[in-house]
Amino acid sequence: MPMIEMKNVSKWYGEFQVLAECSTQVEKGEVIVVCGPSGSGKSTLIKCVNGLEPFQQGEVIINGISVGDPKTDLPKLRARVGMVFQHFELFPHMSITENLSIAQVKVLGRGPDEARERGLKLLDRVGLRSQADKFPGQLSGGQQQRVAIARALSMDPICMLFDEPTSALDPEMINEVLDVMVELAQEGMTMMVVTHEMGFARKVAHRVVFMDQGRIVEDDKKEAFFGSPRSERAQQFLSKILHH
Amino acid sequence: MNWDWQVFCKDTIDGNMVPRCFGGAGDITYLDWLLSAWGWTISVSLLALLVALVLGSIMGILRTAPHRGLVLLGNAWTELFRNIPLLVQIFLWYHVVPALIPPLRGVPSFLLVVLGLGLFTSARISEQVRAGIQSLTGGQRMAGLAMGFTLPQTYRYVLLPMAFRIVIPPLTSESMNIVKNSAVAFAVSISELTLFALQAQEETSRGIEIYLAVTGLYFITAFAINRVLHFVEQRVRVPGMIGGGG
Numbered sequence A: 001m002p003m004i005e006m007k008n009v010s011k012w013y014g015e016f017q018v019l020a021e022c023s024t025q026v027e028k029g030e031v032i033v034v035c036g037p038s039g040s041g042k043s044t045l046i047k048c049v050n051g052l053e054p055f056q057q058g059e060v061i062i063n064g065i066s067v068g069d070p071k072t073d074l075p076k077l078r079a080r081v082g083m084v085f086q087h088f089e090l091f092p093h094m095s096i097t098e099n100l101s102i103a104q105v106k107v108l109g110r111g112p113d114e115a116r117e118r119g120l121k122l123l124d125r126v127g128l129r130s131q132a133d134k135f136p137g138q139l140s141g142g143q144q145q146r147v148a149i150a151r152a153l154s155m156d157p158i159c160m161l162f163d164e165p166t167s168a169l170d171p172e173m174i175n176e177v178l179d180v181m182v183e184l185a186q187e188g189m190t191m192m193v194v195t196h197e198m199g200f201a202r203k204v205a206h207r208v209v210f211m212d213q214g215r216i217v218e219d220d221k222k223e224a225f226f227g228s229p230r231s232e233r234a235q236q237f238l239s240k241i242l243h244h
Numbered sequence B: 001m002n003w004d005w006q007v008f009c010k011d012t013i014d015g016n017m018v019p020r021c022f023g024g025a026g027d028i029t030y031l032d033w034l035l036s037a038w039g040w041t042i043s044v045s046l047l048a049l050l051v052a053l054v055l056g057s058i059m060g061i062l063r064t065a066p067h068r069g070l071v072l073l074g075n076a077w078t079e080l081f082r083n084i085p086l087l088v089q090i091f092l093w094y095h096v097v098p099a100l101i102p103p104l105r106g107v108p109s110f111l112l113v114v115l116g117l118g119l120f121t122s123a124r125i126s127e128q129v130r131a132g133i134q135s136l137t138g139g140q141r142m143a144g145l146a147m148g149f150t151l152p153q154t155y156r157y158v159l160l161p162m163a164f165r166i167v168i169p170p171l172t173s174e175s176m177n178i179v180k181n182s183a184v185a186f187a188v189s190i191s192e193l194t195l196f197a198l199q200a201q202e203e204t205s206r207g208i209e210i211y212l213a214v215t216g217l218y219f220i221t222a223f224a225i226n227r228v229l230h231f232v233e234q235r236v237r238v239p240g241m242i243g244g245g246g
Helices: A042-049 A074-079 A096-106 A113-127 A143-153 A171-186 A198-202 A222-227 A232-242 B005-009 B030-062 B068-082 B086-100 B102-106 B110-137 B138-146 B151-188 B191-205 B208-233
Strands: A004-013 A016-026 A030-033 A057-062 A081-084 A159-163 A189-196 A206-213 A213-223
Touching: A004 A042, A016 A042, A016 A057, A030 A198, A042 A057, A042 A189, A042 B151, A057 B030, A057 B110, A074 A081, A074 A189, A074 B110, A081 A143, A081 B138, A096 A113, A096 A143, A096 B151, A113 A143, A143 A171, A171 B110, A198 A232, A206 A222, A206 A232, A213 A222, A213 A232, B005 B030, B005 B208, B030 B068, B030 B110, B030 B151, B030 B208, B068 B110, B068 B208, B086 B102, B086 B110, B086 B151, B110 B151, B138 B151, B151 B191, B151 B208, B191 B208
Parallel strands: A016 A213, A030 A189, A030 A206, A081 A159, A159 A189
Antiparallel strands: A004 A016, A004 A057, A206 A213
């Protein structure tokens, strides 16, 4: 059974179709990179995975549980699916430690001390233990995004979703975030990553999904995708982002 | 121009000067009356503010909920209470509502004024709370939900703590407005500052002193609220945010 399975997912904003019969899957321990030109629907696609964006047709199944089923306890399911956003979305009124522990306490029912310990351990892991008592507004973008990754990990997720995690960062901060992600991937975390960082894709992705105009145009093993993408659109895209 | 501040030391019945300016044994001076009127103004204002904050916050929150019926309810509430003049609303509560709803006939006019002023102001606070919540990026709501919070938890832990911080300045003006607007209570014979001023200047012919005293007390009350909320604003500042400390 795949960890994440999308079957013919379609979504409309009014008349405008943003996703057209998108199907793909992510096996346990697999890392897939979703790329494509802006407006191609990749952010919308990844937000459909944990039901942050509703979809009108098709099915998304995470670890055997259907996301679109009205009977599904979505908060419970989302608590097990880590998500990292383009703009970090740390809670600005809470210290870093509180950001890491609040959901553990309020959602998972862990004790405050246990949650704090777990949070600090993860901060250590992303190299930010010394920032524990600061507030998000006092951290750089790269640091905030590493905290956001630690926050998602604090819930012991069964898989992780990344929605353009480095595109709001200054260039010199991109690598500190990618390093954390590469490490996660190498440890066997199941990951679905929307990104333009082809270096990251080359290094750790198993498969690359290429989207254009709301459709999944290519869904290939990494070697095949970078070797010779079959669609002309993907070739153009790659030549645009790789040659400068 | 001859000032006569001694007017406040006069007995309200016979107009004689009372030593030390405070009456006793059932007799009151104009100073006693003024202070009692100030008490009524403060009572009406604070109780109405409480009603307005509670109902205004609830309605403001409903207007941002992902549910059409709740949004409609919040919008209807807000439009109803902000499109009718305050004075007319007070008269409606005093004359019309008890006629339509018989159990309300025995309710003291003080409570009707608190309700009227509170509901009028709740519409304005609802608008501010809505704006505060909507000023947060949609990403915050998604981040809360993605962590596994339910929608109410997302409001409680993620959206409202920031939204309320953002709207403290407009809420401060609104809280000061409620003190000033409480003057409408004179229209239904609540013995507050404005009613005191109208009656006392009639009886004493010292309108200038009377109005200046009342003006001062309104100013002090509104300014005190301003300082209290300013203190709150400082206390809840988030380090690292614009205007935040640390």
